[in-house]
Amino acid sequence: MLTDQSSLPIHPCPTHMPGPSRPNDRNSGDRNSGDRNSGDEAGDVRSDLDNLAPWDGPADSDQPAPPLDFQSLGKADADDRSDSSDDVDPLAVPDPEKQKAVASGPSQGELFETAPPPWELAVQDDIATAKVVFSEAPHGPYDYRIPDDMRDVLEAGMRVRVPLGRRRQPTTGWCVETKMGSAASRTLKDIAELVDQDPLCDPPLVRLVLWMSHYYQAPAGQVFDALIPSSVRSGAGTRERTYFTPNTSLIDDAVIEGLPKKQQAVLRFLIAAARPMTSSQLMVEAACTSGPIKSLEKKNLVRLETRREMATAAPMRWNLGDGEVEKSHSLTDDQSNALQRIVAAVDSEKGKTLLLHGVTGSGKTEVYIRAIEHLVKFGRSAIVLVPEISLTPQTRGRFERRFNSVAVLHSQMTPAERHFQWQRIRTGDVQVVVGPRSAVFAPLPHLGMIILDEEHDGSFKQDTTPRYHARKVAHARAMSLGVPLVLGSATPSMESWHACTTGHAELVPMPSRVGNRPMPDVQLVDLRVRDDRTSGSISRPLHRAVEETLRDPGGQVILLLNRRGFATTIQCPSCGHVVACPDCDMPLTHHRDGGKAVCHYCDYTIATPPWCPACRFDGIRYGGLGTQRLEVEVKARFPDARIARMDSDTMKRPGSHQRVLSAFRSGEVDILLGTQMIAKGLDFPNVLLVGVINADGALHFPDFRASERTFQLVTQVAGRTGRGDRGGRVVVQTFTPEHPAIQAASRHDYEQFATEEMVNRRKFNYPPLGSVGRIIIRGAVEDVTEATAESLLGRLEAARNQLGHEVRILGPAPPPISKLRGKYRFHILLQSVEASHLGDTIRRAVETFTIPEKDDVQYVIDIDPMDML
């Protein structure tokens, strides 16, 4: 990859490194690292930003690199686009040396005043070095010498143990590059030890790590940790076994003849077996005790080799005897057209993005399956990413029945299972990987396609470092391998829709439902109209509709309320006091089971106070509506109906999700009520009515995506009905029936919504028309935190001005959650039409930005944030 050695920034052995990130000062790197165990935002801490070396080589594959100018979807931030406007490597990371006006680290010149004499250069050419990054601060990269005996073994993507600073024990890091010759080799320390025998990441994945590290401004070591599950890193479910082989160089007939009888027998057996054997295998098969084996070992006539192996056999395959059958349907016209276009993309062997815009119930899954069937014929494999909640037995079953070898990854696997699946995937045993966002990293050796189902779903964005979006990473990975990326949704994200209008993705519409079923009728109930209102949360029209549906034999109802708990505020009617979380300043939610008041941001829980904690007034009031209160009301209104509630409170135990859904499927439940969990992907033909209790819930958030979320939620939940031959209808309760998002959802009109929404986004160049970055600053003392935010703002403005980039910088301001887990929060928003300008500005600003340890303030960079809370 690297050709011009002389221009390399040399990262000398850490102990010799001056400057702010000097690792021998143990604390300096951890300066901003805060409390690593505090949950969501833990660990996503910036200290010194990586001095990334110039990883700007071409892709390893001989596939032509696709053009990269992919507005906001997968724009890989290739700043060196000017070099070659067309063939830009999607994983290219710009050369910091080219960009840096002020070098932050020591340059080669500063370190070595005189050039080494030529004879030394000749020797140095023969020195192999490795670049190593760390997940804990200091993050590197630092160069190390590769000892001769490791030269042929060490590759990028392996873990190594190396001396770091003054630490007594070697530190584990990831090798990201090996190369020959280094002018500074005299000062380099040796790699102490290899942790892995084989790389855990192949070269394309290593490049993906480096690209993610650059784009998301996260330490490469932490990106590796996100890529390689901890169960794999720790070898969960494995054990070490020692194997014996004959030491042929010392063995001849005379030697064997000279041995005692038992040892002779064992050695002959081992030679004849012609494979390495463990001592227990030998003892059984050669019918001996451990004595002769030990003697042979002492005489050096057998060689020992330890290997780490899976201790357990395959975890059980999903129990397919669940009474379901998977029919292979004859395709609808929409489906065959969509399939043709995907197959054409696969056969073109080019990286290409397709957006499958299929209305709810159009049969998108069948298209994915057929497309994968096409791929598997050529020995290739696919990744299917789904929202975690869609990993229901229904989805698993669909894939497992149609392919011989499927790996389903989900959050309830044991570490050993996860490791086992990872190994299976890596050996090329698996045709299809189905899983949530982290499955985008599945190490399939012959990856031929990536599919994101429900691509608009918020769960594809990770909310801890590295704060990646699986769609963007999937795009980068697919394009670098030259394989298609298929995005599927009934309500595509504005990003993906925009990519189609700019020619960066191909739109594949599926406008009709399977069997030409009509889309369900949607009735809007205006909650401002008195006559329709009741004292509860279910309006008269919705009440009537539920009654009618329950009278229909087998008719089922889904009710959506996107708020869990019983009451969302606990307020004193006398003094107005609201019971709030002391750590987050957010109102506590009353949960009836157990009489608890819970903070939904940090889980802080107290017994619900019987009187006002402020004025002792005896008559505290529960306001607002959660799913628990709705359940109580529904039970009272429809006493004969069988009701199930589905939200994260009732779905805590493994398998509970599946139990409720199969009860609903088999007709043992008449009314299923719950949060957005029930809005996604469910396919039940007897659902004749969907009720939305409050469509405005998400509308008034201070977030430019509020309309989009509302449209998606209402459209998706509406799509759960009318999926059988019995039709279906939808009742949506709202205080703003005239809102464009609600209007468009009521007509199932995505295009109308998208067109209007794009006009709004254009006004302020919000994504997808521009890029947004967010920096959250948090600390224990409010004004110190604010002052830190202000000084970061100054850096950002200076960086922008130096670079001459057009970047709008807003803030610092307190976000809606202005206090979380006892820390005050401020945020700064950055906006730019060019993603790379935004990234450069932040990178430049934080390069030398350090916060005094005593301030106890940390900051987090979130590129393409999905929420502003």
Ligand SMILES: Nc1ncnc2c1ncn2[C@@H]1O[C@H](COP(=O)(O)OP(=O)(O)OP(=O)(O)O)[C@@H](O)[C@H]1O
């Ligand atoms: N060609 C076909 N003929 C008959 N039934 C089909 C066909 N294709 C799919 N189906 C069935 O139609 C139903 C809906 O399919 P699927 O769940 O894939 O839709 P979808 O497009 O993913 O919908 P949603 O976006 O609402 O989740 C499933 O029960 C599936 O088995």
Ligand SMILES: [Zn+2]
């Ligand atoms: Zn809290």
